[in-house]
Amino acid sequence: MGYHVINITNGVLQHDYVELSYIDFITKDSIIYQGESHWKPFKVSESKQYKQFSEGWYRAGIQAQEVFKEQAMSNGLILEELNQDQKSFKLYTKNAKKPANVIQKMKNLKEQKLKNLDQQVEDLMYWDDASKPYVPKVRKVEKPILLKPKSVKLDFGVTDEHRADYKEQDTPVTTAKPTTTASETKPAETKKEKPKQPERIFPASPNVYHFHPIAFVNQMRMMFGKETGECYCNRDLTIEEFKNIFTRLRKSEKYNLEILNASNCSIPSSDKTFERLTEEFNRTAKKYGINQCIQKIHFLSQIYWESDRFKTGLEYESGNHYNPEGGHSKSKQNGNTQFGDGPKYKGRGFMQLTWRNSQMKYLKYAAKNTDGALKEKTDAQLELRSNNYEKYISDDLIYAMDSAGWFWSNYKKIVFTKKSSKQKYADIYGKSLNEVALKVDTYQNLISIFVNGGGNGKEERTKYYNILKRIFRYDSKCINNNYSQSNIIDEDSSTPWVNIAKMEIGVEEIYGTDYNDPRILEYHETAGYTKSLMGREITDDYIESKKILDPWCGSFVYWCYLKSGIVKEDLNSTGYNSFSWENWGTAPDKFEPCYGALAVCTYSHVAFVVGKKGDKIVLLGGNQTGGDKSTNGMVCYSAIDKSKIKAYRYPKNYKISDINYDLEEISTDAKGDNHSSSR
Numbered sequence: 001m002g003y004h005v006i007n008i009t010n011g012v013l014q015h016d017y018v019e020l021s022y023i024d025f026i027t028k029d030s031i032i033y034q035g036e037s038h039w040k041p042f043k044v045s046e047s048k049q050y051k052q053f054s055e056g057w058y059r060a061g062i063q064a065q066e067v068f069k070e071q072a073m074s075n076g077l078i079l080e081e082l083n084q085d086q087k088s089f090k091l092y093t094k095n096a097k098k099p100a101n102v103i104q105k106m107k108n109l110k111e112q113k114l115k116n117l118d119q120q121v122e123d124l125m126y127w128d129d130a131s132k133p134y135v136p137k138v139r140k141v142e143k144p145i146l147l148k149p150k151s152v153k154l155d156f157g158v159t160d161e162h163r164a165d166y167k168e169q170d171t172p173v174t175t176a177k178p179t180t181t182a183s184e185t186k187p188a189e190t191k192k193e194k195p196k197q198p199e200r201i202f203p204a205s206p207n208v209y210h211f212h213p214i215a216f217v218n219q220m221r222m223m224f225g226k227e228t229g230e231c232y233c234n235r236d237l238t239i240e241e242f243k244n245i246f247t248r249l250r251k252s253e254k255y256n257l258e259i260l261n262a263s264n265c266s267i268p269s270s271d272k273t274f275e276r277l278t279e280e281f282n283r284t285a286k287k288y289g290i291n292q293c294i295q296k297i298h299f300l301s302q303i304y305w306e307s308d309r310f311k312t313g314l315e316y317e318s319g320n321h322y323n324p325e326g327g328h329s330k331s332k333q334n335g336n337t338q339f340g341d342g343p344k345y346k347g348r349g350f351m352q353l354t355w356r357n358s359q360m361k362y363l364k365y366a367a368k369n370t371d372g373a374l375k376e377k378t379d380a381q382l383e384l385r386s387n388n389y390e391k392y393i394s395d396d397l398i399y400a401m402d403s404a405g406w407f408w409s410n411y412k413k414i415v416f417t418k419k420s421s422k423q424k425y426a427d428i429y430g431k432s433l434n435e436v437a438l439k440v441d442t443y444q445n446l447i448s449i450f451v452n453g454g455g456n457g458k459e460e461r462t463k464y465y466n467i468l469k470r471i472f473r474y475d476s477k478c479i480n481n482n483y484s485q486s487n488i489i490d491e492d493s494s495t496p497w498v499n500i501a502k503m504e505i506g507v508e509e510i511y512g513t514d515y516n517d518p519r520i521l522e523y524h525e526t527a528g529y530t531k532s533l534m535g536r537e538i539t540d541d542y543i544e545s546k547k548i549l550d551p552w553c554g555s556f557v558y559w560c561y562l563k564s565g566i567v568k569e570d571l572n573s574t575g576y577n578s579f580s581w582e583n584w585g586t587a588p589d590k591f592e593p594c595y596g597a598l599a600v601c602t603y604s605h606v607a608f609v610v611g612k613k614g615d616k617i618v619l620l621g622g623n624q625t626g627g628d629k630s631t632n633g634m635v636c637y638s639a640i641d642k643s644k645i646k647a648y649r650y651p652k653n654y655k656i657s658d659i660n661y662d663l664e665e666i667s668t669d670a671k672g673d674n675h676s677s678s679r
Contacts, residue, residue, distance in 0.1 A: 006031040242278040262312035271397040280401040288405035298437035301464040303350040313400040319346030348394035349403035473506035495596025496564040508634035509540035527555035529576035556622025597648040611666035
């Protein structure tokens with residue numbers, strides 16, 4: 001649907017023809033009509049029919065429809081302009097066909113919609129130009145030019161009407177050459193003046209517009225996924241990051257660090273490297289929209305278990321029970337109709353894709369959508385059993401990882417046959433596993449069931465999921481986690497060291513001296529707990545049997561204080577020693593737990609007071625454990641008895657009036673409460 005729109009800006013009449021999805025510049029003063037004889041022009045503000053076009057909520061809805069259309073098309077669906085009533089939509093989807101001409105029509109429409117995207121992004125980056133030294137442009141004109149603001153669809157609330165309020169002050173430069181005389185052989189040298197940048201004029205509108213700088217930066221990270229940061233959203237994992245993830249998962253069960261080393265793994269040796277594994281993971285994540293931290297966490301927890309911790313791409317069992325008469329009730333239903341189909345089409349790839357029907361669907365998809373040995377293979381070639389193309393899913397790293405992404409985002413949907421289940425899971429019914437992953441913890445077990453088809457490895461998958469959340473530091477760093485500490489910290493707090501500590505939640509030691517968490521080593525280094533002091537290498541461990549005793553709670557609080565702006569001279573010079581904090585700084589005016597105070601505990605431990613849990617005091621600190629969270633020391637919340645605190649301390653010159661004894665009730669987010677004082 002299209003409309004003719006007339007706007008009058010700065011006394012100049014501007015006419016445009018727009019589709020409904022591009023109505024951003026329509027204002028209440030615009031005149032709108034469809035251009036046919038039986039239509040009359042209406043002023044937007046005076047027409048109930050068009051008034052909503054200037055409302056933000058309506059525009060957001062229209063833009064959401066466009067996003068839906070683009071996503072649908074990218075997944076091979078065919079959409080046309082539909083009536084917005086439910087009955088028409090159901091009728092259309094029931095009778096919809098997919099002729100080649102319609103598919104080509106939609107592809108052409110998509111190309112048309114996206115062809116100006118690069119220019120739109122370039123226009124959006126106007127702040128880059130604003131920060132550069134001003135150099136006047138030479139224009140080959142005789143008259144001043146009135147610069148017309150460019151129309152930018154992605155405007156972040158800034159419309160063309162707003163931009164029109166800005167005026168560029170340019171001095172026109174002509175191409176006419178200066179006249180000279182015969183006596184003028186050499187012009188006098190003059191000192192070149194630095195061009196003066198035009199003054200930026202604020203909009204003439206009396207309205208004032210505000211935006212939150214942190215929210216703005218986060219939005220930029222979302223839009224331009226190549227931007228990197230401490231969060232893992234919308235960017236590739238580095239090789240070191242992937243190796244760290246793998247190492248921590250393996251160390252959590254005390255396995256060795258060899259990859260794809262199972263005896264049945266036929267992936268070439270050249271691909272059995274962290275470089276190649278990282279490359280294919282990043283390729284798959286981009287291709288299948290596994291973009292946000294929580295989606296990567298869910299996906300990794302599943303393929304890590306399905307591939308037996310990245311040891312193989314092929315199921316260990318013989319597969320005989322998948323034969324037509326092998327004992328599995330759904331063998332024939334899933335395409336295993338011939339003897340030998342069981343072993344042939346047993347679990348393959350990092351998501352253990354099983355059955356002939358499922359593998360054939362993927363192979364046909366891969367032949368058209370993946371670069372590799374299967375590219376452009378015909379359906380007939382792929383279906384011929386003697387060609388053995390299914391082996392590529394398990395024996396080729398490209399397809400082992402890609403098939404997992406296809407299963408995760410394209411193939412497996414949340415569907416039920418029971419009406420009660422459909423009602424119970426109405427909010428996710430029909431969605432892909434990748435979409436359901438955005439629900440964070442809510443459906444973690446359900447995802448495992450849909451991946452495996454049962455309860456196999458349910459506890460392990462949950463364990464890996466929780467470990468990965470800590471490795472990704474999802475609760476403290478993710479820009480898309482509305483409840484992360486980075487989004488809820490109190491920037492005006494009188495105890496900024498607590499904010500620093502919250503941002504470190506999830507940092508965790510790794511069992512064993514051969515691999516140590518670099519962040520914990522940084523805590524030690526900052527606090528002066530070094531090799532030169534101890535005469536040996538420093539670790540993140542406390543292993544009594546090996547006489548390796550490197551507790552890091554004191555080093556952690558020292559690091560937090562220093563990062564919050566307290567100068568070294570005002571800190572405890574032996575802060576790595578927890579008991580040495582007992583007489584540091586100043587004490588509160590009464591011996592009671594108070595927010596932000598450093599609690600010095602009787603069992604050689606220090607941490608910050610942040611709340612209460614029943615009759616216990618909740619501490620935030622390093623080298624703690626929190627019930628079922630981890631058996632290793634980490635930065636987390638932990639609740640202890642008040643009687644186990646021997647001193648409360650604040651930095652020197654801290655205002656007594658700022659002390660808060662009214663502690664909030666908070667959860668340690670654990671089934672049990674525990675602490676670790678000297679791990």
